[in-house]
Amino acid sequence: MDDSVNELIRVRLARVGRLVTIALIILTVLQVGLFLVLFAFVGAQAAADWLPELVLAILFTLLLGAIALYAVGQAQAAVQRDVSRAVGQELRELHSANDRAQSLQRMASTLSATLSFERVVEQSLDVCSLALEEMGIPRQSLVGAVFLYERGMLRPIARRRFLGNDSNQVIAGKEGVVGAALSQAEPVVTNNPPEDPELKVYEAFRECLTAVCVPLRAGFQLFGAMVIGADTAVHFERDHIDLFRSVGDQAVIALQNAQLYQRLEAEKQRLIEADEEARKELARDLHDGPTQSIAAIAMRMGFARTMIDQDPARAKEELLKVEALAKRTSAEIRGMLFTLRPLVLEAQGLGPAIDALLRRHSESDGIEMRLMGAENGSLLSKRAQVVAFAIVEEALNNARKYSRATLIEVRLWQTDGLFVAAVRDNGVGFDTYDINRDYSTRGSLGMVNMRERAERIDGSLRVESSPESGTTVTLVVPLDKHGADAEATAAEPAAEEPQPVDAAR
CATH class of the missing domain: 3.30.450.40 (GAF domain)
Incomplete structure (x- = not known):
């Protein structure tokens, strides 16, 4: 117990003891004074008759005073004991609370470190x-x-x-x-x-x-x-x-922090692998396409040069073949550049970009491709258009590679505040349960990528297919979050934000 508390209790109860002693003295003096008054007014004989009662009264008063002083002393001891117990309990609780706080602080420090x-x-x-x-x-x-x-x-x-x-x-x-x-x-x-x-x-x-x-x-x-x-x-x-x-x-x-870190690491590794795969695919495409074509152009030009003097007509025919091969090579390179960076998407928007993509694939694959509702592509924000284009492109690539379709349709429309894009083919279809269950199955990784892209713009992706009935891939995006109007509204406060003023000027 704190000494100051103990001293305070002792001082307060000592004051009570002094008050009791003073009261006893006053009572005794009053009793003696009363006896002297009686002695003066009624005479010695009458006063002598009252003397035993006076002595008894004084003794009784002294007894009461002793009892009161004893009670004060006992109260002081009891109060000190109770206060000591209460303060000790409070100190123990404070010590326990301090230990808890320090332990939680160490735990929080471990959590942050x-x-x-x-x-x-x-x-x-x-x-x-x-x-x-x-x-x-x-x-x-x-x-x-x-x-x-x-x-x-x-x-x-x-x-x-x-x-x-x-x-x-x-x-x-x-x-x-x-x-x-x-x-x-x-x-x-x-x-x-x-x-x-x-x-x-x-x-x-x-x-x-x-x-x-x-x-x-x-x-x-x-x-x-x-x-x-x-x-x-x-x-x-x-x-x-x-x-x-x-x-x-x-x-x-x-x-939660550990899981978030693991997901970030997994996403980082996935992006690294995707980037590496894209580089390898580009290298393969360059090697199998333009590189081979350029080598063939060089060989044909050499052959044409030797034939100019010997057979000019055949040399001219060979030059025409070189020209056709050069045009085809140029188209292949433009297609690769379009895949890497579709400038038409940035300049004209989603609808024209998908239209250009369909025309390029239709010419190279010989598959009939149609686009409906191209004007609805402008409903999306710029960022959402980039994501939607990547999803449509992935769906088209899957249809071209695996569906054996003769017709592919892309449709864009709006319904109930939602932007919807659907890619449908009349190909062989597949069992969606088997594809989603096994990521190593052909084409399933592309679907995972499409779903992840859709989640980035708060959208959802639905794949509908069954064997011999074609496939439809549908993307749904909320316009209240990723529409062109929402993007413009979000940009207005930034435009009106006051510029800071340099006070030193």
Whole structure:
């Protein structure tokens, strides 16, 4: 207890003791004074008759004063004892709260310093051991695990005092304390872990007398659960449950960060692989197309040069073949440049760009291709037009390579605030279930790319096909987010934003 508090209590109660003493003295003086007045007015004989009563009154007053002073002394001791106990309890609670705050701070520091989810969940189990320590239970009594979903089952990824084959056991999270916590999205306590239908599969929890399960969730998404147990019967207070919940929230943040990092790394690797594949494909196209054609032009020019003097007519015929080959090579190179950077898309928009793409493929493949609703391409913002063009181009390439179609139609239209683009062919079709199930199947990676592109503009992609009935790929984009009007509205505040003024001028 603080010495200043103790001194304050002593001073205040000492003042009360002094007041009691003064009151006793005043009462005694009054009684003696009253006796002297009687002695002066009624005579010595009458005063002598009152003397025993006076002595008794004075003795009684002194007795009451002694009792009052004793009571003040006892009250002082009791107050000091109660205050000491209350202050000690408050100090212990403050110390515990400080330890919790420091542990959560260390956990937050770990969270900000690393993307390793394993380190964060290990730290979370350390923080939970504080709750047991506060109740006088050693940290070694903690039995805990953090479970995460893996293929629909909960697997322990961080463990404390797990025995034998416990680390390899998985549970469904449908029954017992774990099932209750996950279904209620709230921490749940059990005082009989050995009989819990799911926890009892772990030998470590069969030794526990108390356990609490904390769901790991963010919004409506469940990631798993954290189970904290002790081999001693304990009663978890609300503060302890709140601590466990806070630790679980931190663990979920770490998990989300780790998953986001993994997705970013996967996306980065996918982009690198796509770029490398595009480079390889361009190299193959250049080698198999323009490079071979240029070599053939050089050979034919050499042959024509030798034939000018010997057979001018044949040399002229050869030059005509060289001219045709050069034109064809030029068209191939323009097609490659169009694929790499469709300038018509930037200059004229989505409709003319798709029209140019269809005409180029129709001439090279001999497939009838049609475009309907080209004017609706201008409904999209510039960025959305680039994405939509890439999706239409990918769908056309799939149809050209695999459908064996004789007719391909591209249609653009608007309905209920949505922009819709559909690519339909009359080819052989395919089983969409098999394609989506196996990414290694022909053409499925292209569909994955199209869906990812559609998600970038908040759109959706639907593929409809069946064997011998053709294929339709439909892209739907919300115009309120990615329409040309939305783009213009978003640009207006930027245009009206006041320019900063240099105060030094």
